[in-house]
Amino acid sequence: MIRIIEVKDLWKRFQDGTEAIKGVSVKFETNKLTCIIGPSGCGKTTLLKHLNQLEAPTSGDILIDNESIFSQDEVALRRKIGYVIQKIGLFPHMTIADNISIVPKLLKWEKRTYQKRVDEMLELVSLEPDIYANRYPLELSGGQQQRVGVARALAADPNIILMDEPFSALDPISREQLQEHLQEIQKRLKKTIVFVTHDMDEALKIADKIVLMKDGEVEQIGTPDEIVNHPANDFVRSFIGTERMQRFQKTSKRDVGSLRQWYVSEIDVPAQPVEADYSVAEAVELMVQQDVLAIEIKEGEQILGYLTKDRILEALVLERGDAS
Numbered sequence: 001m002i003r004i005i006e007v008k009d010l011w012k013r014f015q016d017g018t019e020a021i022k023g024v025s026v027k028f029e030t031n032k033l034t035c036i037i038g039p040s041g042c043g044k045t046t047l048l049k050h051l052n053q054l055e056a057p058t059s060g061d062i063l064i065d066n067e068s069i070f071s072q073d074e075v076a077l078r079r080k081i082g083y084v085i086q087k088i089g090l091f092p093h094m095t096i097a098d099n100i101s102i103v104p105k106l107l108k109w110e111k112r113t114y115q116k117r118v119d120e121m122l123e124l125v126s127l128e129p130d131i132y133a134n135r136y137p138l139e140l141s142g143g144q145q146q147r148v149g150v151a152r153a154l155a156a157d158p159n160i161i162l163m164d165e166p167f168s169a170l171d172p173i174s175r176e177q178l179q180e181h182l183q184e185i186q187k188r189l190k191k192t193i194v195f196v197t198h199d200m201d202e203a204l205k206i207a208d209k210i211v212l213m214k215d216g217e218v219e220q221i222g223t224p225d226e227i228v229n230h231p232a233n234d235f236v237r238s239f240i241g242t243e244r245m246q247r248f249q250k251t252s253k254r255d256v257g258s259l260r261q262w263y264v265s266e267i268d269v270p271a272q273p274v275e276a277d278y279s280v281a282e283a284v285e286l287m288v289q290q291d292v293l294a295i296e297i298k299e300g301e302q303i304l305g306y307l308t309k310d311r312i313l314e315a316l317v318l319e320r321g322d323a324s
């Protein structure tokens with residue numbers, strides 16, 4: 001099922017005059033985890049809240065699969081979208097099982113169906129149902145509670161999941177575990193995930209795509225590789241930081257010669273599919289032989305990105321530079 005969210009020239013001015021969002025246009029794609037990142041107060045939460053109509057825009061539109069969300073019933077919309085926030089938001093007087101089955105109950109699932117679902121969801125986030133289903137939130141650690149938060153967001157099987165700094169209140173070890181867990185879950189479930197964070201290491205680790213914001217505007221959209229290797233401006237560069245840039249570039253040097261580190265997420269010409277493990281030289285050969293202007297880089301069925309002839313020539317030159 002396709003669930004593409006398209007934000008079109010979104011503006012938000014709050015009643016007190018604060019301009020929180022200033023002309024943001026961005027696409028969130030299916031089977032991609034997109035991180036929205038930027039300094040505190042840059043509008044990340046405000047942007048996210050527009051996606052499930054917790055905020056109304058001053059102007060602009062948001063489409064899900066080409067249909068404006070503002071022509072849809074907002075309660076019904078919200079039930080189709082999972083939402084995880086930093087402050088977990090479990091109901092303390094309800095058991096873990098009751099917390100997870102809130103939306104399935106609102107959707108009037110049969111009791112047997114949602115009880116089974118609770119067990120599945122707990123297993124998905126690695127919490128033994130027999131032990132945890134009947135406990136109360138305060139009988140769990142912070143990391144475990146946040147797992148329940150994720151289980152609850154996934155319970156009604158939404159295609160879209162919004163997460164607002166879900167792991168930032170956790171200790172580093174729980175945070176790392178949950179990041180890895182989320183990546184595993186995403187590999188299996190292939191949702192459209194929009195994940196807000198202010199932590200660049202977190203974004204570089206888990207994101208398929210990063211949307212970097214400052215003062216209500218988008219500064220750059222790209223894959224982690226693109227952001228680190230081709231920062232659009234000085235702000236992006238300083239937000240990444242020199243130390244992190246060098247560290248990341250070192251790790252991506254390991255697969256010099258493969259196409260992975262060069263691709264971009266969008267092009268406007270037809271493209272020839274190529275496996276991600278091709279070297280840059282092999283790709284050039286193919287482009288010449290097939291007389292195509294661009295290639296589509298695939299890993300199995302998944303499209304990782306695209307390369308145009310210009311970009312690939314740039315890659316070739318830079319790689320030669322590396323070798324000498």
Ligand SMILES: Nc1ncnc2c1ncn2[C@@H]1O[C@H](COP(=O)(O)OP(=O)(O)O)[C@@H](O)[C@H]1O
Pocket residue numbers: 014015016018019020038039040041042043044045046047
């Ligand atoms: N309800 C509100 N009324 C007025 N200003 C707000 C409101 N909510 C957020 N803001 C302001 O909008 C800007 C963006 O806030 P927010 O989206 O929460 O940023 P972030 O999540 O990136 O830290 C900030 O300047 C914040 O103070």
Ligand SMILES: [Mg+2]
Pocket residue numbers: 044045046
């Ligand atoms: Mg926020």
